[in-house]
Amino acid sequence: MSRFDGTATLSTEMAPPKKPPKKPPATAAGPGLFGARRRNKSRLVIAIILSVTSLGPLLYMLSLSFQPNGGLLGATVLIPTHPTVQNYVQAWTENSFSHYFLNSLIVAFATVVITVVFASLAAFAFARYQFPLKQTIFYFFLASLAVPNLLLLIPQFLLMDRLHLLDSLTGLVLLYVASNLPFTIFLLRGFFEAIPKEYEESFRLDGARTLRVLWGLIVPLALPAIAVVSMFIFSASWDEFPVALTMINSSQNYTLPVGLADFIGVHTVAWGPFFAASVIATVPVIVVFLISLRWFRSGVSLGAIR
Amino acid sequence: MASISIESVTKVYPNGFEAVHGLDLQVDDGELMVVVGPSGCGKTTVLRMIAGLENISSGVIRIGDQVVNDVPSRDRDIAMVFQSYALYPQMNVAQNIGFALKMKKVPKAEIAKRVKSAANVLGISDWLDRKPSQLSGGQRQRVAMGRAIVREPNVFLMDEPLSNLDAKLRVQMRAEIARVQKRIGVAALYVTHDQTEAMTLGHRVAVLRSGVLQQCDAPQVLYDRPTNLFVAGFIGSPAMNLFEGSLNSELTGVALGSQHIGLSSDVVTLHPGLRRFAGQPIVVGVRPEDLRAPSDDRPGAAFVGEVEVVEALGSELLVHFTNDAPMVQAEDSNATKGSRDQDEESVELSVDCVARIEPRHEVRQGDTFKFSIDPIRLEFFDPTTGSAIWE
Numbered sequence: 001m002s003r004f005d006g007t008a009t010l011s012t013e014m015a016p017p018k019k020p021p022k023k024p025p026a027t028a029a030g031p032g033l034f035g036a037r038r039r040n041k042s043r044l045v046i047a048i049i050l051s052v053t054s055l056g057p058l059l060y061m062l063s064l065s066f067q068p069n070g071g072l073l074g075a076t077v078l079i080p081t082h083p084t085v086q087n088y089v090q091a092w093t094e095n096s097f098s099h100y101f102l103n104s105l106i107v108a109f110a111t112v113v114i115t116v117v118f119a120s121l122a123a124f125a126f127a128r129y130q131f132p133l134k135q136t137i138f139y140f141f142l143a144s145l146a147v148p149n150l151l152l153l154i155p156q157f158l159l160m161d162r163l164h165l166l167d168s169l170t171g172l173v174l175l176y177v178a179s180n181l182p183f184t185i186f187l188l189r190g191f192f193e194a195i196p197k198e199y200e201e202s203f204r205l206d207g208a209r210t211l212r213v214l215w216g217l218i219v220p221l222a223l224p225a226i227a228v229v230s231m232f233i234f235s236a237s238w239d240e241f242p243v244a245l246t247m248i249n250s251s252q253n254y255t256l257p258v259g260l261a262d263f264i265g266v267h268t269v270a271w272g273p274f275f276a277a278s279v280i281a282t283v284p285v286i287v288v289f290l291i292s293l294r295w296f297r298s299g300v301s302l303g304a305i306r
Numbered sequence: 307m308a309s310i311s312i313e314s315v316t317k318v319y320p321n322g323f324e325a326v327h328g329l330d331l332q333v334d335d336g337e338l339m340v341v342v343g344p345s346g347c348g349k350t351t352v353l354r355m356i357a358g359l360e361n362i363s364s365g366v367i368r369i370g371d372q373v374v375n376d377v378p379s380r381d382r383d384i385a386m387v388f389q390s391y392a393l394y395p396q397m398n399v400a401q402n403i404g405f406a407l408k409m410k411k412v413p414k415a416e417i418a419k420r421v422k423s424a425a426n427v428l429g430i431s432d433w434l435d436r437k438p439s440q441l442s443g444g445q446r447q448r449v450a451m452g453r454a455i456v457r458e459p460n461v462f463l464m465d466e467p468l469s470n471l472d473a474k475l476r477v478q479m480r481a482e483i484a485r486v487q488k489r490i491g492v493a494a495l496y497v498t499h500d501q502t503e504a505m506t507l508g509h510r511v512a513v514l515r516s517g518v519l520q521q522c523d524a525p526q527v528l529y530d531r532p533t534n535l536f537v538a539g540f541i542g543s544p545a546m547n548l549f550e551g552s553l554n555s556e557l558t559g560v561a562l563g564s565q566h567i568g569l570s571s572d573v574v575t576l577h578p579g580l581r582r583f584a585g586q587p588i589v590v591g592v593r594p595e596d597l598r599a600p601s602d603d604r605p606g607a608a609f610v611g612e613v614e615v616v617e618a619l620g621s622e623l624l625v626h627f628t629n630d631a632p633m634v635q636a637e638d639s640n641a642t643k644g645s646r647d648q649d650e651e652s653v654e655l656s657v658d659c660v661a662r663i664e665p666r667h668e669v670r671q672g673d674t675f676k677f678s679i680d681p682i683r684l685e686f687f688d689p690t691t692g693s694a695i696w697e
Contacts, residue, residue: 198392201359204379205386206457207409220396 058282065275087276091263096251097277100259104238105284107169107255111176111237112230115184118177120226123188124214128200138189141182149179153246160247167249175247176237184229191225192218227295235285256281308370308460309335310356310493315365317351317517325351326517329365333493338484339522340496340508342540348517349497353463356495357384369460380409385454386463389470391446393438399425399449400434406457424456427489428482444475451483455490462487462494468503480506501541505529513537535634535692538591538685544624546591547659548634550689555585560684562590563631567607569681577686579695588695589634591685594624597661597677599669606678613673614658623665626658627675633659634689 059078066083091097125131126138156175157166165171195218203217219226241257248254254262260281263274310333317326325348333339341349354360356367358379367374374382385406393402403424404417412420425431428448438446447467454462467483468476484507487494498504504511505525512522513536521533525541532538538546551560551567557580559568567590574580580588598604611627661677669675686695 196390196392198388198390199394201357201379202386202388202392203394203405204359205357205382205384206406206453207380209380212409217394217396223396 061275061278064271065279067272087272088280090270091273091277091280094273095259095262096254097259097280099252100254100256101280103169103254104256107172107176108234108238108284110173111180112233114173114177115180115233116226116230119181119184119188119229120214120219122181122185123192124218126185126189127192141185144182145186150242153242156243157246166247167253169253172244172247172255175243176240180233180236184233187229188222188225191222195221224295227292231288231292234288238285308493309333310461310495311368312352312356313366313368315352315355315367316363317348317355317360318363324517326355329517329519331512331519331522333495335493336491338487338494338496338507338509340498340504340511341514342498342501342504342511343514344540345499347514349499349514350465351517352514353386353465353495353497356461357386357463358382383460384463385457385459385461387450387454387465387467389466391438391450393446393449393453395438398435398437399430399441402438402449403452403456406453410457420456421452424452427455427486428452443471444479447471447479448482451486455486458490459492462490462492464494464496466498468498469500483507502543505541511541513540531694531696532685533694535589535687538687538694539635542593544594544660544662546593546685547597548687549590549592550587550632550634551590552587553580553583553585557581557584560588560590562609563629565609565629565631567609567679567681567684573681573684576682577695579697580686583686583688583695587689589687589689591687592679593683594660594662596683597659597663597679599663599667600676600678604678604680606680609677609679611659611675611677613669613671613675616669616671618665621665623663623667623669625661625663625669625675627661628658
């Protein structure tokens, strides 16, 4: 009986961190100081757990990248005793890593630009125009979100083969654009619809044509949203591995993730350079994230344009 | 510069709602026409049809000599001030004002010059670098006006441009709008639900109700000779008092409840149509200022009522009173406007009648007060059709 009580208490103690209660507990006699403090404490605990789980591997990677001679995978010291940048030099100069880096940069930027341009056009049409089968087409786009990308790998491969776009960055960009479009259209449509129609009407009365309305008014007003989706698209195509691995054969067209995998040999793995390369690979994503961070905040207050 | 002419224009929305019905309206070059009516009467639809933001179901709209039914908005050369101003948030004030000129491919130096001069006219020169979000309501309003005047449009449209301002600023901007319109001297159409704005701004005022034009005339004519009960109740604040009365068969008097107002032969001469209503029920209208406090130098028929509320406005007293004369509430009249959100055209029971008298009179709540009416100032309406009785 007492055991049972014990577990029961434990479960109520454990419950709040998983799901912060919306209502204060009935026993707390209202939202008292004590209740609030306990809630804050449990939030702090969750925050710490989450940061450790997500930052931990990152720090480990960073640490190993400075270990001399690849260090040991079993190293338990976070701060290397004899730190070295040799791994970085090796990673950047061997295996055409810098070339892969450039390829990835080209693919990611091209994907972002092309996706945003096409998604803006489509989202504008969905947000502002009436046309036959509008909703059906939109749901069709949405439905494609439910299909796992890996499932499409073989059809995509065959398609690219027919288009003679196998083993080319163009083909890769095309596939990335295709996979990013539905979500981007879905997101931008919502933002475009939230922009008061009067702006557009006033723009037209001032002499603007439809495309001018889109690029001169709607897109600048939705810039926070566009910055946010651009960041998502960038990191998604920067990190993408399976499609790139399938479509790209020659090493001159390798993107970073594929190039990284190259560090893992059949018999040996150069762990030091591998982790150094991984660190370098995360830098652009972090930079893009920091740039778009200010838009995250203003994106929330898009309604303030009124 | 051009006139606007609207010929038998009808607007039916896809859901079958007829917003505007067979409207004929002519706005001359340089004229400021105000379209007024309760919300949902179709006045904004009229404006949007002229601007090309809304299709026309049938009829013709001309700007100058050109039929613009199928001309896109951007080619109509129309300046419009929106209720929300619709200032482009991403542009500063100067860019906002100069945008239409930029679209017309006016040289940059010329744009800068014209923006500057428009800003001077409106007193907004100091804010040219600011974003609209950094401006107050009144300042935004001025920028919206600046955007309209800088381009020297064919036609100037305004959709309730003052409704987002506080009362004091509204009065100030009202004068400003009149000044600006005179300056650019083009045909202007101004839409409002506020009859005070309509009366003070309009060279002519068109009263719209449920998409049907009720009367279009100079403000004073609307006030003095409303064509029907709706216009009588809508124009004027406080609204005209409307009573159900009955005319005696000799046309010498009209009974309002238990009270009798004597009518001189002048009244019948002025309203010859009254003869058709001899011995019949009739609606009698009295403007609040025509219910005077009794005085020796202005004889009139007595009209007694029990005072319910006295509102002292300094320059005048608004005396709300009741008596047994049954009142008619004109549909959508001013008195019911405040409480009515949708366009419900129901006849409501009136609370009381209102008199506007000079402040030196001592009137207190609960008093039985004897007002004086000059019968020649009365208005008469047909109780079945609501039309004013003149001829």
